Amino acid sequence: MLTLTDLPEALRQHVAATRERVAALHAELPRNELVVWTAGNVSERVPGTEEAGLPGLFVIKPSGVSYDDLAAEVMVVCTLDGEKIDDGTPARLQPSSDTAAHAYVYRHMEHVGGVVHTHSTYATAWAARHEAIPCVLTMMADEFGGDIPVGPFALIGDDSIGRGIVDTLRESRSPAVLMAQHGPFTIGKDARAAVKAAVMCEEVARTVHVARQLGEVQRIEQAHIDSLYARYQNVYGQGGKQPEQQQDPHHGEEAGS
């Protein structure tokens, strides 16, 4: 078993910083009303392992622990096979029950640095119906680049959920997938981006549901979706990229391709 204290100092510092980020980001789940009790989790890939010639690692919350108690020192460090390393936490402290799903995503989507899972009400209601959320809002085009897809029903406990997430998201620009009759999983370049996608996923799930109560909704034309997505992903905010820097952040290709 890999032992944290045996790792190079630089990597130990990366692990410590990742633990701090993942612990802090878990507070965003109840703050944004995405979870009840402990029903949600955040993980982030530890940077620098490849450079050190070591196996990939990621940090995830311990299973079933209250968000009030999720300090950095109880964040669990796992290999990309989902195995807990000797990370300084008590041996009895088990990683999230979704660790296998997060690990599968990290093994099969190298550009992904963060994964989030919630059971947020409106997104989970769409998942209960096995129904993709149609791209009828500019905010959906901005953040999801189209519809939010549905993934297959899969039981927890092996690679089934992770495989369903990856197989679905590989066919979509969306950073969110609604796993049928379970709930949303989101990805991002880091854990913060994945938490943002989870917040936006619940927001648009609610808005589109309300709109459909009022009447028919109409999907935005694909050309407009592509244009909105390219702008938001590459120009929005303070970090506007120059044309040569622009790419699709979820898939590493040219935006809009």
Ligand SMILES: O=C(CO)[C@@H](O)[C@@H](O)COP(=O)(O)O
């Ligand atoms: O849906 C499930 C369990 O069925 C989990 O996603 C949820 O309860 C969160 O579990 P963890 O506390 O992360 O182990």
